[in-house]
Amino acid sequence: MDRSLRRAAKAMREKRNRDRANEEFVRAIASSVYDKLNDMVTKFPSFDSLPPFYRETVQILFNVDRMKKSLGALSWAASQSREVGYGYVREMRHAPDTASARKQATARISSIVHQVDGDLRFLNEARNVLRKLPDIGDEFTVVVAGYPNVGKSSFIRLASSAEPEVAGYPFTTKQIVVGHREIGRRERMQFVDTPGILDRPEEERNPIEQQALAAIANVADVVLFIIDASEACGYTLADQLHLLEDIREKMAMVPVEVAVNKADLQSLEGYANMSTMTGEGVEDVVARLLTHRGSSPTSP
Numbered sequence: 001m002d003r004s005l006r007r008a009a010k011a012m013r014e015k016r017n018r019d020r021a022n023e024e025f026v027r028a029i030a031s032s033v034y035d036k037l038n039d040m041v042t043k044f045p046s047f048d049s050l051p052p053f054y055r056e057t058v059q060i061l062f063n064v065d066r067m068k069k070s071l072g073a074l075s076w077a078a079s080q081s082r083e084v085g086y087g088y089v090r091e092m093r094h095a096p097d098t099a100s101a102r103k104q105a106t107a108r109i110s111s112i113v114h115q116v117d118g119d120l121r122f123l124n125e126a127r128n129v130l131r132k133l134p135d136i137g138d139e140f141t142v143v144v145a146g147y148p149n150v151g152k153s154s155f156i157r158l159a160s161s162a163e164p165e166v167a168g169y170p171f172t173t174k175q176i177v178v179g180h181r182e183i184g185r186r187e188r189m190q191f192v193d194t195p196g197i198l199d200r201p202e203e204e205r206n207p208i209e210q211q212a213l214a215a216i217a218n219v220a221d222v223v224l225f226i227i228d229a230s231e232a233c234g235y236t237l238a239d240q241l242h243l244l245e246d247i248r249e250k251m252a253m254v255p256v257e258v259a260v261n262k263a264d265l266q267s268l269e270g271y272a273n274m275s276t277m278t279g280e281g282v283e284d285v286v287a288r289l290l291t292h293r294g295s296s297p298t299s300p
């Protein structure tokens with residue numbers, strides 16, 4: 001409203017005749033409010049073209065129906081403001097007192113905008129969160145799981161071709177880490193680390209985290225579960241294997257690869273062993289992960 005009022009005042013100053021100036025004020029405020037509200041609607045991220053991860057996230061956080069309703073309310077307010085404003089402009093051609101018509105028109109448009117105040121605030125908040133969502137595209141996706149301190153971050157750092165990106169994660173206070181690696185001509189795979197989601201057993205997950213897990217299961221082409229057999233991470237091997245079974249169950253549709261890290265301290269027979277400290281075995285694990293490329297229903 002403030003922005004539109006400033007525009008209108010400027011448009012008004014450009015007219016010599018007082019009645020035409022009042023008319024111009026109303027026309028300017030009506031079209032400026034119309035443009036601004038319509039702009040918000042057309043530039044809002046489209047839900048239907050969102051990748052699955054975002055779609056689920058948006059659904060969990062904001063409810064797509066409510067967003068569609070709010071966007072509908074803005075469209076209504078946009079055309080209503082223009083209609084009301086232009087109605088006054090037509091009347092002002094013959095009105096004896098254009099100044100009071102100008103005030104009335106301004107008050108009515110302002111009241112229309114106030115009616116969608118809640119929608120504007122809601123959409124603004126939603127847009128801010130959408131902008132901050134981690135950049136998870138449709139690339140071949142490895143979700144890295146395992147208890148804290150087993151070496152998930154170290155693995156992603158080592159396996160990625162560039163420094164992993166860190167983004168705020170809407171479900172927790174934690175951050176999501178995404179690493180990328182080139183796998184052939186103009187193709188990339190991505191590694192996603194989800195602290196707070198796949199590093200504890202089921203019982204400790206709150207409902208929002210459980211939904212987050214469902215969203216993650218949706219984007220994962222394969223899960224890499226990392227075990228620290230040395231138990232230097234602070235969790236027993238038995239606890240780690242228990243979490244592995246929990247994740248296998250939860251992500252039933254997604255294949256799970258297991259790697260034993262910190263093999264420089266303690267390896268485990270029958271598993272793929274690696275050490276993200278010495279680098280040994282890491283490339284073999286990446287190669288195993290790549291065998292799942294194109295075989296999963298979620299891959300593009």
Ligand SMILES: Nc1nc2c(ncn2[C@@H]2O[C@H](COP(=O)(O)OP(=O)(O)O)[C@@H](O)[C@H]2O)c(=O)[nH]1
Binds near residue numbers: 147150151154276278
């Ligand atoms: N000895 C040894 N230590 C490791 C290895 N990989 C990671 N660490 C250490 O384990 C700790 C946790 O690693 P980090 O990658 O942050 O684990 P995350 O919590 O699962 O992401 C760090 O102090 C690492 O230096 C490894 O292969 N060998």
Ligand SMILES: [Mg+2]
Binds near residue numbers: 149152153193195
């Ligand atoms: Mg970590």
